[in-house]
């Protein structure tokens with residue numbers, strides 16, 4: 001199996017992980033293992049993941065679509081096959097939707113690959129949403145990769161919305177960094193909203209700076225709201 005970590009450029013690690021989920025460089029080391037044994041990137045990676053709980057989060061999913069009965073009735077393995085090989089983009093999209101509603105963890109790799117390589121943006125987008133609904137810690141990697149690299153802003157939006165909904169602060173640094181180089185206004189807006197949702201006071205300076213500098217009014221307002229939300233969460237905590 002291919003390693004489920006990201007490399008330094010935020011692409012999926014190309015190493016083979018054999019029967020495990022992560023390659024040797026990205027495998028989480030037991031605490032007694034010395035830091036010096038790890039490369040810098042593996043060390044950062046471990047820090048990133050160590051903040052995650054082990055159990056999947058159940059993200060609410062109000063999405064509805066009249067998927068044809070023949071498709072809905074198929075076992076998950078065949079849905080995955082349609083996702084990866086069906087010539088009709090609409091069928092691939094519906095396959096991603098069914099996997100999303102089933103929160104099919106066994107579709108993780110297929111959904112990641114679809115998010116990376118499907119030529120149709122709506123299919124890549126639905127794959128990103130489906131990964132978010134699976135909610136396991138492993139889905140952060142494909143969502144961060146998508147936020148950094150998908151050529152379609154709608155897919156990048158789906159990725160950052162999912163990261164915000166997953167609600168774990170481990171994604172804050174990744175979103176803040178993406179926001180620094182993101183040019184699309186809608187994706188920027190979603191990044192700011194997600195930072196508010198995640199409620200980490202460390203991005204206060206970044207949001208204050210953007211609120212002063214942004215040309216687009218809606219983005220300044222989003223920064224103001226996100227800062228208020230972060231302060232509110234701090235007083236509640």
Ligand SMILES: [Zn+2]
Nearest residue numbers: 003013023026
């Ligand atoms: Zn790796």
